[in-house]
Amino acid sequence: MPLPVAIVDLDAFDRNTDALVAIAREAKKTLRVASKSIRVPALIERLLERGGATMRGVMTYHAAETAYLAEKGFDDLLLAYPTARLSEARLLAAAATRGKTVSSVVDEPGHLSVLQDAAKEAGVTLGAVIELDVAWQPAGVAHLGPRRSPRRTPATVVALAQEIAARPGLRFGGVMAYEGHIAGLTDKNPFTRLINPAKRLIKLASRRGMEATRAAVSRELTAAGLAPPIFNGGGSGSLRWSGEDGALTELTAGSGFLDSHLFDYYKDLAVEPACFFAIQAVRNPKPGMVTCHGGGFIASGEAGKDRLPVPALPEGSKLLGVEGAGEVQTPVILPAGVDVKPGDPIFFRHAKAGELAEHFNEYLLVRGDRIESRAPTYRGLGQCFLG
Secondary structure, three states, rough: OOEEEEEEEEHHHHHHHHHHHHHHOOOOOEEEEEEEHHHHHHHHHHHHHHHHEEEEEEEOOOOOOOOHHHOOOOOOOEEEOHHHHHHHHHHHHHHHHHOOOOOEEEEOHHHHHHHHOOOHHHHEEEEEEEEEEEOOOHHHHEEEEOOOOOOOOOHHHHHHHHHHOOOOOOEEEEEEEOHHHHHHOOOOOOHHHHHHHHHHHHHHHHHHHHHHHHHHHHHHHOOOOOOEEEEEEEEEHHHHHHHHHOOEEEEEEEEHHHHHHHHHOOOOOOOOOOOOEEEEEEEEEEEEEEEEEEEEEEEEEOOOOOOOOOOOOOOOOOEEEOOOOOEEEEEOOOOOOOOOOOOOEEEEEEHHHHHHHHHOEEEEEEOEEOOOEEEOOOOOOOOOOOO
């Protein structure tokens, strides 16, 4: 094959799917697919089909993406990030005119006004799911977790739910309470060995208060006659923990299906690598080293070595610390006794699953040693929702 290419190992992908679905099924909760971590419609469809009744719809990351997936036939679409522009809310309303169930996360009245105006114009009803912030704030002097919603107490959630219920064109769709300080915090990361124990303690210390807050929100909404139709939480990095939370009705997973390399670094997640990219070696600058063409696919988030892609094959290969992964060249130190010639492929894993799809028009879907099919990414389908 011409290089570079991106590859999904279907056997590993299916085993990961079965493993994550089993966690949700054991917890007696449904599982929602986070499209941000996939960005390949054929793979999202495969997940929903394989998961059967345990799978419940798609968590999207952009209004235009939500409308696009509705056009493709997907249903039960929950936009996980609020929109503040009428033009984007109109895209959600257009998806609803197709008869699809469409909801958006909200956390303030301004979000409601935009959704309501779009719903009124289109003559549809849009769901509004309230984001509950469950970041850990020990003693009120620190904030550990993503900066998301200002809704942190049951009273503030109930007040917004009542406002949603009172607005024509909107329906109260439930609550989302994503524990990013747990799901996004690796605790066996080889790049942060010295602070891994502290990360684990943060997770343990914050869990009880978070679960108590979720339970109180569910209880007070129900008492107000607004029992949440869904109560969403979890991510691949916290799926088993969230499955034990009685307040939640559904979980979300995305990266765990493909297992980009950051998701190797969680004590409570057992999945296997299913997604790779291959670039060609083009130089032998010295014995035991090759230089590859391209490969600088750096992940978003806090800058660090764990955001770099990592060599996967030949096993034992390493990046050169002083150069890393570059846009046009990437040196790789080879394990002893391994011979790689110019033109041979070196296989890598990206740090974040979904972001790899922004660099390739298609994924090769491989079973064993054969290419079974090709699946276009959003990019390959001419879609770019974040740029």
